[in-house]
Amino acid sequence: MWPYTLKLLWAPLVDAVYIKKIGRRKSWLIPVQFIMGSFFLYIANDINELLPETGKPNIEKLVCVFFVATFLVATQDIIVDGWALTMLKKNNVGYASMCNTTGLAIGSMIGSVWSTLLTSKDFCNKYVRTTPDTGGIVTMEQLLYVWGIMFMSITTLIAIFKKEKDCSLEENHVKLNTFQNYRLLWDICKLPSVQIFAMALLTVKVGFAATDSVSPLKLIDAGVSKDDMMIINTSMYVAKIILPLIIARHTSGPKPISLYLKATLIKLIWNIAFIMLIYYTPKLIKMNGVINIPTYYYVILIVILSIQEILNYTMFVALLAFYSRISDPRFGGTYMTLLNTLSNLGNAWATFTALGMVDLLTFKECSFNPKNDCSTLDLQNMCTIDGGDCVVTVNGYYIEMVLSTIFGIFWYGIFKNILKNLQTKCPSQWLVNYVKQPITKNSKNVFTITVT
Numbered sequence: 001m002w003p004y005t006l007k008l009l010w011a012p013l014v015d016a017v018y019i020k021k022i023g024r025r026k027s028w029l030i031p032v033q034f035i036m037g038s039f040f041l042y043i044a045n046d047i048n049e050l051l052p053e054t055g056k057p058n059i060e061k062l063v064c065v066f067f068v069a070t071f072l073v074a075t076q077d078i079i080v081d082g083w084a085l086t087m088l089k090k091n092n093v094g095y096a097s098m099c100n101t102t103g104l105a106i107g108s109m110i111g112s113v114w115s116t117l118l119t120s121k122d123f124c125n126k127y128v129r130t131t132p133d134t135g136g137i138v139t140m141e142q143l144l145y146v147w148g149i150m151f152m153s154i155t156t157l158i159a160i161f162k163k164e165k166d167c168s169l170e171e172n173h174v175k176l177n178t179f180q181n182y183r184l185l186w187d188i189c190k191l192p193s194v195q196i197f198a199m200a201l202l203t204v205k206v207g208f209a210a211t212d213s214v215s216p217l218k219l220i221d222a223g224v225s226k227d228d229m230m231i232i233n234t235s236m237y238v239a240k241i242i243l244p245l246i247i248a249r250h251t252s253g254p255k256p257i258s259l260y261l262k263a264t265l266i267k268l269i270w271n272i273a274f275i276m277l278i279y280y281t282p283k284l285i286k287m288n289g290v291i292n293i294p295t296y297y298y299v300i301l302i303v304i305l306s307i308q309e310i311l312n313y314t315m316f317v318a319l320l321a322f323y324s325r326i327s328d329p330r331f332g333g334t335y336m337t338l339l340n341t342l343s344n345l346g347n348a349w350a351t352f353t354a355l356g357m358v359d360l361l362t363f364k365e366c367s368f369n370p371k372n373d374c375s376t377l378d379l380q381n382m383c384t385i386d387g388g389d390c391v392v393t394v395n396g397y398y399i400e401m402v403l404s405t406i407f408g409i410f411w412y413g414i415f416k417n418i419l420k421n422l423q424t425k426c427p428s429q430w431l432v433n434y435v436k437q438p439i440t441k442n443s444k445n446v447f448t449i450t451v452t
Contacts, residue, residue: 005344007074011337012181014078023164025083028075033155036072039065040148047141081340082333085324086165093329094252097320098244101313105240113234115143176331185334187432193326193422194338194430200415201339202346207268207408209354210400211308215274218397222281223291224301232302236309243310244317251321257423260318261416267311268408273304275401319343322423326430354400361396 018027043050043065050065051057084096117123119136128137176184188194205212220226244251250259277300285293327335366372366379368388374380380390 004074004077005341005348007078008185008337008341010075011078011334012185013178014075015082015331015333016176016178016181025079025086026159026162026164029079029083030155030159032072032076032079033151033158036069036076037148037151037155039069039072040144040151044141044144044148047144051140077340078333078337081336082331083164085327085329085332085336092252093324094256094321095248096324097251097256097317098248100320101244101317102241105237105244109234109237109241111147113237115140119143181331181334184331184432185338188335188338191430191432193425196418197339197422198342200411200419201342202349203411204264204415205347205350206353207264207404207411208271209350210358210397210404211267211271211274212312213351213354214358214397214400215278218278219281219301222278223285224281224293228293228298232305235302236306239306239310240313243313247314247317251318254325255420255423256318256321256325257419260315260322261412261419263311263314263318264408265412267308267315268405268412270304270308270311271401271405271408274308275398277301277304278397326427328431354404358396358400361394361399362392363394363396364390364392367391 014028015024018024022030046061049058050062081100084099085093088096117136118138119140121133121135124136125132189198216229220229247259250256281297284297285291323336323339327339364374366374366383366386366388367390368383368386372379372383372388374383374390383390
């Protein structure tokens with residue numbers, strides 16, 4: 001999460017510095033992706049040193065490699081978000097979110113899920129091979145070599161065949177230097193519409209934080225295996241790929257926030273389904289203390305998680321569509337990065353708080369001695385030594401779910417009409433205005449930024 005939040009620090013630089021002959025976005029995309037491809041090849045060559053089969057991994061080198069790789073990926077994110085606003089026609093900008101989310105789902109499925117499964121000995125022996133063998137059908141080294149070559153090949157094709165639109169020919173084009181671009185970021189933050197929208201983005205996830213972050217952990221604690229959860233989550237990628245295509249006609253129009261609000265309300269109501277699921281799971285999957293998960297429970301679990309994922313992705317696609325519609329394409333990388341950062345921060349603090357509060361809201365007592373509240377490790381050990389068990393008297397999960405749902409309902413009541421009003425505002429309400437100054441011999445910065 002945090003590298004994609006910190007990318008706001010260098011987004012204005014990516015918008016401001018480029019080589020005109022190459023193109024504003026290609027000036028960054030080509031070197032970044034070539035370096036990423038080189039990194040894949042480097043990691044493939046040193047994979048046995050970085051992650052040896054026996055012995056300790058080279059943690060220091062791994063941290064350095066993945067820090068640089070994540071930095072490059074975050075930079076690529078800025079470039080692609082900004083390019084999408086000028087690559088598509090103005091009447092098709094709403095489809096940027098569909099392209100983004102569908103591509104992200106396909107890439108995640110191929111690069112993460114399939115790569116993990118194809119290198120897994122257990123998966124390949126169980127589902128792919130007829131005769132068990134050692135290792136997966138491909139090695140991590142082979143995968144990294146393939147993707148390194150793929151990255152460099154695709155980047156070469158983009159460099160040769162993809163022509164970037166010259167936005168400098170447009171009447172409203174403004175070329176800002178690096179300092180002005182950082183000042184622009186601050187002036188965007190001072191826009192009244194952006195400030196109101198920021199408040200909504202920073203608080204909306206509170207209503208679902210417990211559902212999204214704590215519920216999966218509670219299911220695992222109750223006895224649902226991590227492997228089962230992973231398989232179910234993997235199957236969700238099909239919905240993630242298809243869903244943006246289905247709802248594109250709603251998100252590409254002038255009112256994507258209306259769809260976002262509908263999904264928000266349904267998701268708040270869906271919190272009740274998770275409360276019931278977590279409550280009844282131990283009763284449904286355990287018999288005489290032994291875990292034996294029946295088929296009908298898997299059906300219930302898949303239905304509840306599927307609807308949750310559909311709602312999550314609907315909100316995600318609708319929100320990205322709104323970002324694309326309100327962002328100034330002249331400074332798209334900076335604007336889109338700011339909005340994404342606000343959303344990421346809202347998700348991060350809500351998740352962190354939800355995970356921390358669940359224990360604080362949980363109360364226990366020792367079955368042997370009710371005066372022992374098992375609040376510390378020493379008290380828990382004392383209870384065990386005395387022959388008792390720490391029994392949960394008040395489960396903090398349910399308290400947190402109720403509180404977060406109530407907060408979410410209040411949030412919906414406060415921001416529903418506000419957000420609907422924001423999506424009907426004139427595009428100029430989201431733009432920083434520029435006043436062109438007379439050019440003199442010594443003047444380098446011929447534009448001043450004013451907020452209205």
